[in-house]
Amino acid sequence: MPSNQLPHVVIVGGGFAGLAAARALRNAAVHVTLIDRSNHYLFQPLLYQVATANLAPGDIAAPIRHLLRKQRNVTVAMAEVTGVDVTNRRVLVDYMGRRDTPFEYDYLILATGASHSYFGHDEFAQFAPGMKTLADAESVRAKVLKAFETAEIEDDPSNHRDLLTFVLVGAGPTGVEMAGALAELRRFTLKSDFRRIDPLKARIILAEAGPRILANYPEKLSRKAQARLESLGVEVRIGQPVKAIDEARVVIGDETIPSRTVIWTAGVTPSPAGKWLNAPTDKAGRVRTQPDCSVPGHPDVFVVGDTASLDQDGKPLPGLVQVAMQQGHYVGKVIDNRETGRTAPPPFRYFDKGNMAVIGRGFAILDSPFAKMSGLPAWLAWAFIHILYLPAIGNQLRVSVQAMWSYFTRQRSSQLIVEPRGKQMLVSRSQLSAER
């Protein structure tokens, strides 16, 4: 695809890692092609805010080609990658059915991320949607709002309970933040919208198979987060694996809970990059890389972000936004240095700036090498960083200030159920048959 004789860098994936790599190459004498199957970059950590109707899709996403429009050495291609031919240095794609000419590369960066995993229980998928894309978040939002709508028109109050029981499976950051946001949706946003039901009576259950919520945080912060959730009325079930899910109930440990709205906020599984490359992976399926993020035996192929596995100080690096961004940036620099004959940078080293989880307005936990804290100060730090950070990824400042404003003022134009008519009917009929 490059129209000149410059070395061609192909980046697959326009998430945190891929975009950081493209940006790091902005002054390099290369041509870059960034391939993604979606047309937009997504600020995934706030996806739960779309699912709970606090933010609109446009608040947390922006077209990739718009973000890179000023970087003239990048071409953006919306296409689905289907494999890599490392021998001939080609990326195989589905050009939306138009063509199948592969992209030839001199350097390849795979930043293909992860999708959610049902841990071998794929039959859960139809009853407990996960959240990785905007479309996922919008369908979770429709499911949540429709639960309230359905309860409002249900004549028999004894049927309200299963309609207004929301179960989140998995208490990592997404599950915990979503539980907090649901509690507030129920308490504030929907407060005066209904006449026949009291949204406050909705139950929110957060189920975690492991011994505590937010397992990646220090135990003390986990405890504080759990106490906060409980003060918001969320029922936290610890050490109880989910054994079954269908359209009317979920089985957690030995307990059967009638619920029509189960959301999957548990594990992730890496992209098939390892299979494409036929490269060694860790047991989760992530590609084991060299200390410079390249693939063993292929110094021109790099794997970064959630689909890569690299140890630091004897421990694998976590699947975090910061790791992905830092690796993407690092690999861009490695390629730039190689092209200009400069010495390679030292091995990749992750610099931990700290992690935060927000639980409702006015409360967050912060875990960083410099400080650990919880409550309002952590939440203010979160709000401040996001106001600074969202525009930095390319949205205009306006968008993020709006988003924050909307978040503070509990504005509701995001509470839309947008579905093709056909689908609405389908949902309706499948629920009907479930009644019998």
Place this chain on the structure above:
Amino acid sequence: MPSNQLPHVVIVGGGFAGLAAARALRNAAVHVTLIDRSNHYLFQPLLYQVATANLAPGDIAAPIRHLLRKQRNVTVAMAEVTGVDVTNRRVLVDYMGRRDTPFEYDYLILATGASHSYFGHDEFAQFAPGMKTLADAESVRAKVLKAFETAEIEDDPSNHRDLLTFVLVGAGPTGVEMAGALAELRRFTLKSDFRRIDPLKARIILAEAGPRILANYPEKLSRKAQARLESLGVEVRIGQPVKAIDEARVVIGDETIPSRTVIWTAGVTPSPAGKWLNAPTDKAGRVRTQPDCSVPGHPDVFVVGDTASLDQDGKPLPGLVQVAMQQGHYVGKVIDNRETGRTAPPPFRYFDKGNMAVIGRGFAILDSPFAKMSGLPAWLAWAFIHILYLPAIGNQLRVSVQAMWSYFTRQRSSQLIVEPRGKQMLVSRSQLSAER
């Protein structure tokens, strides 16, 4: 559904007419149930702005129950109406599959609007989507943006032409405004986003079977509108019916135009209210009403808006937002008066405040009893009225100022292609087979 002994007014449809009726009853001693199959009120005249990525869905829509949250005598029900039993005064609904108890009414207002019509060519639907709902507009947006995306990765420039030819069928307000917005999308919004294609080379064809565009406007304004479209590079085809559409071409008159993006902006067909009531209709299928908007023989049943047919000064009232709102308001007052024993108001009379169509930034036509004008002054009037008007329908002022700001500054966060993965693949494969 009413929990008290007040007369029960059932309104079907939460559009302009239905919402106006509900609001007109806010101080009446009645209980109101407003039923809509969607959860949101939609400012339909700006739907084309969502389809052309200028505005986001949340800018032109708001949850009905939020708009009515302070009006305590209204219950909002999200359900699909399937018929009316006038003998027993009951509205039959599909309760999202939960229940089928009908709603009993003392007064019934049908404000069920219209959907788009393919004039007996339903086979066009799959190739030429129409625009009546937010989901429609979002799928048109995805189709338009994907045409540019696909052209960008297409290696053979000879295939660019059919990808970058957009055909709008029907030159009423929606077709004309959409053509103007597409011309600007091409010229400004996408200008620097692509590397391999020049969005300016996209063709926009507006096809109209009738003798002129905007047939409801005075001939002079039609001509000015057409001249403006042509100055924006839109090709206007007049008096040429569309004879065939498939995934690769459209036949207009005797000409076959290769195009993969055909949008249906032609006729509308009223809701099945006439069938539900078994009432006399005009030849379009709209219910013929009495001068007080009631149905002959059923003084407690009213039909208003696009699904009603009423003559004024010997001519049928047009299917306009203003007619719908004024009728909805009028019927609310009729019911209120009847309940309080006051004399009935005089027969309904539409007061024409004027109509406007916008063709790109800085140009509109205005046709009112007081003035007819075109160009920038008309456009400024349009912008001013919309800034005043959108908040009046319930969105906070913030939203509409934002929307206008976004429109002026050509902001892009609305340019998102949001589709379930499965659907993306389906589109991709169907296009592939079309290639063979």
